[in-house]
Amino acid sequence: MIALAKAATEEEMRTAADYYASLKPKPWLRIVETDTVPTTFVGPGNMRFATTDGKKEPIGQRIIELPEDAEKAELRDGHSGFVAWVPTGSIAKGEELATTGGDHVVNGKIVKGKTVACGICHGPQLKGLGNVPALAGRSPIYLVRQLYDFKHGARTGKEIALMVPVVVGLTQDDMLNLAAYISSRTP
Numbered sequence: 001m002i003a004l005a006k007a008a009t010e011e012e013m014r015t016a017a018d019y020y021a022s023l024k025p026k027p028w029l030r031i032v033e034t035d036t037v038p039t040t041f042v043g044p045g046n047m048r049f050a051t052t053d054g055k056k057e058p059i060g061q062r063i064i065e066l067p068e069d070a071e072k073a074e075l076r077d078g079h080s081g082f083v084a085w086v087p088t089g090s091i092a093k094g095e096e097l098a099t100t101g102g103d104h105v106v107n108g109k110i111v112k113g114k115t116v117a118c119g120i121c122h123g124p125q126l127k128g129l130g131n132v133p134a135l136a137g138r139s140p141i142y143l144v145r146q147l148y149d150f151k152h153g154a155r156t157g158k159e160i161a162l163m164v165p166v167v168v169g170l171t172q173d174d175m176l177n178l179a180a181y182i183s184s185r186t187p
């Protein structure tokens with residue numbers, strides 16, 4: 001990727017950016033709540049696949065993303081989507097946090113929550129606002145990874161300042177719940 005990027009001219013980069021910006025987002029993932037998931041392994045192309053013995057195991061506090069069709073995914077078929085299994089109840093917990101930031105009322109007074117409602121910056125439907133990226137319908141594993149990286153300083157750059165107060169109080173379970181909800185929204 002670095003070699004390819006270095007060889008591209010400004011004009012080629014602009015043409016590519018215009019092309020990708022013109023594509024309409026469409027659902028690529030199904031989000032399903034569950035208590036058990038197929039047993040899995042990391043296989044070709046660093047992708048996770050279900051074992052073929054039909055065995056299941058508890059999901060625990062994990063997100064398991066699997067191709068809808070393992071063979072097509074291995075062939076990098078751009079029309080074969082993925083299913084993301086998330087823990088039972090995670091979507092509702094994530095919705096609560098994403099829409100309120102965790103703000104709540106105690107004895108008639110508003111108590112500030114542990115985060116900030118995402119829609120303020122990412123748009124009411126989380127489809128992006130100005131330069132703030134769209135989140136709806138994206139891979140929940142990707143979303144957790146970004147939240148974790150913002151919190152632990154692995155994602156840097158001048159645009160992260162607005163995200164730091166959002167993630168500082170989040171636990172890993174909060175990140176999982178937020179990701180389950182956000183990825184279940186229509187892109």
Ligand code: HEC
Nearest residue numbers: 115116117118120121132133143146159160162163166178
């Ligand atoms: C005050 C504004 C603000 C709020 C509130 C906010 N965000 Fe963000 N968010 C941003 C900005 C700006 C970026 C782009 C950061 C960058 O370019 O590195 C971003 C980026 C992200 C990304 C990375 C997206 C990508 O394309 O890699 C994720 C994930 C994210 N936010 C999740 C959330 C969640 C979840 C919430 C609510 C709990 C939230 N944000 C609330 C401003 C905000």
